[in-house]
Amino acid sequence: MIEIGSRNNAPTPQHKSHDxxxxSIDLSQPATPFCFEQSIGGGHAEQGGARWLALxxxxxxxxxxxEHLKKADCAWVVELLDANPDIDQATLVSMILKRHAEPGTSGGRLKAIGGWLKRNIHVGGRYDV
Structure with a gap:
């Protein structure tokens, strides 16, 4: 799954520090590649969730x-949708991924790598030596 955008919108009525x-684009699900997630309070277990949709x-x-795209800090995807009302799903996915990989966009390769590291690497414990 390739994270295109994310942003913490807290404080919100749902949570004071984490909403x-x-x-994301999920290339492993070509029929429904568009993934919309909301993490409230740090996860999906109690509140929030994810939904995969087709175009x-x-x-x-x-x-x-x-509205979700704007809250996820990728309003530019809304602009792509509005500018191309008759586009097919595969072409839209390709356009989103291409724009996301461009230097200087809110996404970019380094942000994607950083997001992967944050999701997959956890460093815990005490380090006061």
């Missing part, structure tokens, strides 16, 4: 994809 919206499901989703 993170995420948008033709975006506007009908009660989670309001455009």
């Amino acid at each position: 993170v919206y995420l948008f 033709d499901e975006l506007d009908a989703w009660p989670g309001q994809c455009r």
Whole structure:
């Protein structure tokens, strides 16, 4: 899964310090590649969750994809959607990934690597030697 954007929108009515919206592309699910996540309070167990959608499901989703994309700090995806109303799903995925990889965008390769490190590497314990 390739994280395209994320941002902590806290404080919100749901949580005072952790209400993170995420948008990702999941190439392992070509029928529903668009992943919308919300992490409230640090995870998905109690609140929040994830939803995978196809292009033709975006506007009908009660989670309001455009608002979610803005909260996930990738409003530029909304601009792509609005500028290309008749685009097919594979082309849109390709356009999003290409723009995300460009230097100087809010995404970029280093941000994606940093996001992967934060999700997969945990350093705990005490270091006062």
